[in-house]
Amino acid sequence: DIQMTQSPSSLSASVGDRVTITCRASQSIGSHLNWYxxxxxxxxxxxxxxxYTLQSGVPSRFSGRGSGxxxxxxxxxxxxxxxxxxxxxxxYSFPRTFGQGTKVEIK
Amino acid sequence: xxQLQESGPGLVKPSETLSLTCTVSGYxxxxxxxxxxxxxxxxxxxxxxxxxxxxxxxxxxxSLKSRVTLSVxxxxxxxxxxxxxxxxxxxxxxxxxxxPNPRSGYDYWGQGTLVTVSS
Numbered sequence: 117d118i119q120m121t122q123s124p125s126s127l128s129a130s131v132g133d134r135v136t137i138t139c140r141a142s143q144s145i146g147s148h149l150n151w152y153x154x155x156x157x158x159x160x161x162x163x164x165x166x167x168y169t170l171q172s173g174v175p176s177r178f179s180g181r182g183s184g185x186x187x188x189x190x191x192x193x194x195x196x197x198x199x200x201x202x203x204x205x206x207x208y209s210f211p212r213t214f215g216q217g218t219k220v221e222i223k
Numbered sequence: 224x225x226q227l228q229e230s231g232p233g234l235v236k237p238s239e240t241l242s243l244t245c246t247v248s249g250y251x252x253x254x255x256x257x258x259x260x261x262x263x264x265x266x267x268x269x270x271x272x273x274x275x276x277x278x279x280x281x282x283x284x285x286s287l288k289s290r291v292t293l294s295v296x297x298x299x300x301x302x303x304x305x306x307x308x309x310x311x312x313x314x315x316x317x318x319x320x321x322x323p324n325p326r327s328g329y330d331y332w333g334q335g336t337l338v339t340v341s342s
Contacts, residue, residue: 117285150328152269159318159335160261160269165328203269207325210282212259212271 118142118206122215128223135191137218139204144184148208151180151189154217155200163202164189196222225249227319227333235313235340241306245319245333246299252277253297257322259329260293260304262315270315274322275302309340 119142129135139149147167152160162171164180167187177192191198199222204215231243245258252258260272273283275293283291287306295302306313316337320329 148325152328154269159320159332160329161332162328162330165330166326171328171330205269205271205328207322207328210274211284212274212322214261214269214271217268 117211118145118209118213120204120206120213120215122204122218124218125216126219126221128221129194130223131194131196133194135194135220137189137202139187139189139215141185141187141206145206145208147183148206149180149182149187150205150207152203152205153200154203160203194220194222225321225331227321227331229317229319229333229336231336231338233337233339235309235338236342237310237340238308241304241309241313241338241340243304243317243319243336243338244301245303246301248300250321252295252300252302256324258295258302259320259322261318261320261329263318264312264315272304311340314338314340
């Protein structure tokens with residue numbers, strides 16, 4: 117199975133800050149990496165797929181980079197509505213696997 | 224607009240079988256794609272349970288494989304999850320989701336249903 121490791125597990129930043137979350141795969145997954153946002157009590161929402169493609173309707177302050185084993189999700193200017201947990205997920209092979217999540221809070 | 228809706232009991236007794244159904248609207252399951260189940264214990268992260276193809280092929284999480292069965296009913300545009308011999312560790316919000324292809328991610332999700340395992 118492919119293990120996905122996210123860092124940090126939580127972060128606190130100010131409104132307007134640039135925020136970066138890292139996801140590492142235990143083996144190469146090409147660009148088969150997806151990012152989700154989950155707000156409390158809600159289902160996850162697809163933000164970015166195939167490593168860097170923004171899902172329709174997602175604000176352009178979100179961006180993704182990487183390939184192989186190392187990936188990043190960046191929020192260029194943190195907004196109050198971005199408070200949520202973020203998860204990476206590989207879709208290179210079955211079983212699908214998720215990172216453990218990163219909780220983003222406002223400082 | 225594609226919509227998914229989970230349904231099933233919110234309370235299951237230990238050692239019994241958890242059964243959930245996901246009803247899809249706005250898209251015909253028989254047209255293709257994988258359909259998945261993901262769960263999330265209270266206060267914890269997401270755990271992939273398994274996926275089923277529209278024609279019935281399945282993939283399961285190895286840690287749950289001995290207890291999980293997925294099935295699809297294209298006539299009702301539904302797919303289902305059965306998890307047997309449940310314990311308190313299976314208490315979680317259960318989500319169904321659409322998995323179009325390896326480059327797309329889970330693009331549509333149900334709202335989730337909380338299943339509590341307790342006597």
